[in-house]
Amino acid sequence: MADIFDKHLSSFARALTETGPRPFSRPLTAIGEGEALVDGVRVVMTACNDYLGLSADPRVTAAAAKAAGEYGTSCSGSRLVCGTLPLHEELEARMAAFLGREAAIVTTTGFQANLALTPLFGRGDLVFSDAANHASLVDAIRLGAAAKRLYAHSDMADLERQLAAADPGTAKIIVTDGLFSMEGDLCRLPELTVLARRHGARLVVDGAHDIGLLGPGGRGVAEHFGLPDAVDLYTGTLSKCFGSVGGVLAGPATVINYLRYTARPVIFTASMPPAALAAALAALDIIEAEPERRMRVLDLAGRLRSGLREFGLSTGGAEGEPEAVTPIVPVHIGDEELCARMWGLLLDEGVFAHAVVAPAVPMGRALIRLSVQATHTDDHLSRILDAFAAAGRRLGLIPGARPLPRQARPADVMSAR
Ligand SMILES: Cc1ncc(COP(=O)(O)O)c(C=O)c1O
Structure with missing residues (x-):
């Protein structure tokens, strides 16, 4: 046996x-x-x-301790039920403003922020994914109903070939890490933007490693490349530059609202805890000031x-x-x-x-x-x-x-x- x-x-x-x-x-x-x-x-x-x-950082740990004292250690419920605090809404507004997007939603981890993309990967859609993307993007695509097209790591010719081969009537989305987590190289944002626009695809960038760090204001790869409007939807984590734990999605308000009420990693899990929210807010103050x-x-x-x-x-x-x-x-x-x-x-x-x-x-x-x-x-x-x-x-x-x-x-x- x-x-x-x-x-x-x-x-x-x-x-x-x-x-x-x-x-x-x-x-x-x-x-x-x-x-x-x-x-x-x-x-x-x-x-x-x-x-x-x-x-x-003492400013971050003090903010976390204060929030735990005020709100307790857990919301013990999902965002839709009892898991929304003023701190969630404050962090979402701050992250949207920081990234220059209409709206944002925070998730309990960065992994879940990527899984929360799944409602956008519907039956009949095509997702184009860099071969070196993070496991959470890979799993988000697995969970979705869209067909996947893997392109060789940062190979824009391969991506273009596959985009061109797709039916122009099919809804398309390109997903890529901003700063690739293992090799430390950047996505080719200028070329990705051109290809996305040329082929009518939306562009999602996982800024887990670059939001808070790259670009003059720390706003990530788009700011680094001087292309503030290149990215249709950001995902990211609060566990790296923000010294906390949690995730974020930022983009058009309509898309963020759609994900807020349809993404299972948002609806069916406990929300980001108070100490993590306060730590991320304190970190954002420091990122902007220092x-x-x-x-x-x-x-x-x-x-x-x-x-x-x-x-x-x-x-x-x-x-x-x-x-x-x-x-x-x-x-x-x-x-x-x-x-x-x-x-x-x-x-x-x-x-x-x-x-x-x-x-x-x-x-x-x-x-x-x-x-x-x-x-x-x-x-x-x-x-x-x-x-x-x-x-x-x-x-x-x-x-x-x-x-x-x-x-x-x-x-x-x-x-x-
Ligand atoms: C590119 C990338 N995306 C997402 C994640 C997941 O973030 P988190 O650790 O907050 O779940 C990571 C974590 O290492 C990552 O490297």
């Missing part, structure tokens, strides 16, 4: 649970200021998407990429194309096991990174993903580069790397070893 658990446990998952080092689900304590404690050892945190370092945080992240990320490239490591960017500087710095390793070993060695060197393996990236394209935060210091940067030099040399990935000169490592790191 077949056992359903045995059938579905892949050898890789088993290997991860049976052998160390364990790259996933490690309990962390005392996260903040670009560091964390792992098994009591203080490490540089490069796996966390708190790009602006706001999740531990552009220097954005500049700091991008400056650090640029320097990190340069340092890693000097070691001969590949940090992404399609062949022959200038790399956009974003806070996501991928270091391509390729082999999954080598990637897990690299991850373990980096941790030994005091750097907690993110080992990215299939299905988050195609099999054989494993990478170490580094997220830079505004709260990282220049010393953190040196420690990350030193760790790569040491780990890369041990694995033969960096033949002649010499650790860069740097300041002394803080005593707590040394004493904890």
Whole structure:
């Protein structure tokens, strides 16, 4: 008889649970200021998407605590029933204004914001999706009734071919990440806009990693490219730049209202809790008032990429194309096991990174993903580069790397070893 658990446990998952080092689900304590404690050892945190370092900002934590005191910890109900507070409406109005859209709706997670697109993916419609889109967009399409057309990652010729092959009478929608979460590259918004208009398709951009960060005002890829009206509908998360948890959709008021009353991930789930709402509102105040945080992240990320490239490591960017500087710095390793070993060695060197393996990236394209935060210091940067030099040399990935000169490592790191 077949056992359903045995059938579905892949050898890789088993290997991860049976052998160390364990790259996933490690309990962390005392996260903040670009560091964390792992098994009591203080490490540089490069796996966390708190790009602006706001999740531990005292203004944000105080706002969250105050809201929990006023409203309790949960609404214990969906938005339609008892789960709408003035804070939901305030955050929606603020996010709509911030993104320059007529209306917005907040969801309990960013994943749900993308799932909430499903009512737009109806029978007979066509959804064109970038092959590197986030799992939540992939699942939203799976849940919808529309036919899916996958185009090769950022391959505009492939997208155009598929758009041109579609019946002009069919309703079409293109969905793409704004800043791709694993490789840290930007969508080709200028070309996507032209193709969408030419073929009568609507354009949805998931700004999970770029809203709050890119563009002079932090309004995301559209502002970055100077195309404020390019995007028909935004989705995004409040769990990265906004130091909270929750999701957002922003667009024309009619569309947002339609989704508010038809999207099952809005109707049939408990709403965003008070502390998360207040944290996001406080973070939005800071995002609007402190552009220097954005500049700091991008400056650090640029320097990190340069340092890693000097070691001969590949940090992404399609062949022959200038790399956009974003806070996501991928270091391509390729082999999954080598990637897990690299991850373990980096941790030994005091750097907690993110080992990215299939299905988050195609099999054989494993990478170490580094997220830079505004709260990282220049010393953190040196420690990350030193760790790569040491780990890369041990694995033969960096033949002649010499650790860069740097300041002394803080005593707590040394004493904890
Ligand atoms: C591109 C993208 N979209 C959506 C999500 C989901 O966001 P959340 O973690 O808020 O559910 C993520 C999360 O990593 C993401 O990277």
